[in-house]
Amino acid sequence: MSGVVIVGAGQAAAQAALSLRDGGYQAPVTLVGEESEQPYQRPPLSKAYMLGKADEAALRVRQPDLYAAQDIRVVTGERVEAIDRASRRVSLACGGELAYDHLILATGARNRALPVRGADLDGVFMLRTLEDARRLRARLTTARRAVVVGAGFIGLEFAAVAAKSGCAVEVIEAAERVMARAVSPFMSVFFAQAHRDMGVVFHFAEGVLAITGADGEAAEVHTTSGRRVAADLVVVGIGVIPNVELAEAAGLATGNGICTDADLLTSDPSISAIGDCASSPSPFADGPVRIESVQNATDQARAVARRLCGRPAPYGAVPWFWSDQGAHKLQIAGLGRPDDETLVLGDPSTGRFSVCRFHRGRLACVESVNRAADHMAMRKLLQSGGTPSMEVVATPGFDLKAFVAALPTAA
């Protein structure tokens, strides 16, 4: 038997390999990753690692010797160049080939580049890989003025760390509010103020026209409104592009990600796709979604492993996410939609509250700040398949945790 080959050696790939062995899969399991690192977790790169509170060893998904102990072959620094679906083989950049019975694509995503003059100057960074984080962390030790392009999760997490490190931080954002694609307007307002309280300055509804410098070093960011923002460090966080090219070249269906069915199978039943690269149906969304989160990567990996171990079940894990920004832990359970109605639980002035988002009158998503009990309660509710109506949540004194505890299924 050729076994399972997994393309990518990130969070999803490592989980798939480990879950295959946990599930009793006996044939060979091989991970092929183009980065030179053993599988590691990316979330700390913009948080504890950037703050200097976690070292590289703490980032590992598992200690490297555990893969060998589980008879999992991890090939690092090697790129899969092509898939030959007819012969079920992948070819490697080194010239070698690997045969598979089943192929799992866990190719992740890459950062969207800033398409302007000066984006290649020294002092301009993106943050995706451990190597990016090493270089950025070193630069941060001497930087005085940081400009962050993009007020998404990664840009804001970095802004909080940079402000804490004593940098003057300005954020340039094309939208009217922070994290506009991911959180409710109420939450955007709260986090923008929280960052202002840390000293961060925002420029909304502005794009970047160019970055200029002296002696090859970034010195100024020029915005679409004619502003010139001084910077000795520029961090670009304007989203990611899923790595679909390998799948596309092999003739698999792709769109905003590698298209899968509810079993996470691609248009070839011998190939699955999981994690940041996969676009899949979800019972929590109106159509296929591509979710960039650790939860999604690991739960999809477990689901594919279960299927390959003979216990198939359609993928339907509850989506959840977190982001640490300064003293605030944001946790999101469920998926929001742009036209959601909202209600707030708790008092935002205490820094502990949740925004409840309603779709067609039912609770669909909860965004919590420093209120883990609400987050966990909402995950249980979504798992159980029934969530309260807006009327129920609007009842004075409503408590999400107590509501879940009182459900018959919670006993």
Ligand SMILES: Cc1cc2nc3c(=O)[nH]c(=O)nc-3n(C[C@H](O)[C@H](O)[C@H](O)COP(=O)(O)OP(=O)(O)OC[C@H]3O[C@@H](n4cnc5c(N)ncnc54)[C@H](O)[C@@H]3O)c2cc1C
């Ligand atoms: C800085 C940062 C902070 C984050 N913080 C959070 C957070 O707080 N909470 C959260 O839930 N999520 C967070 N995320 C997102 C989370 O890390 C990702 O969703 C997760 O890593 C996705 O895992 P993956 O395995 O699908 O992709 P990846 O981790 O990107 O792994 C894919 C790997 O495949 C490799 N690859 C691609 N093509 C090939 C090929 N042809 N051959 C060989 N190898 C290939 C890539 O180089 C990469 O190493 C964060 C991400 C970043 C970058």
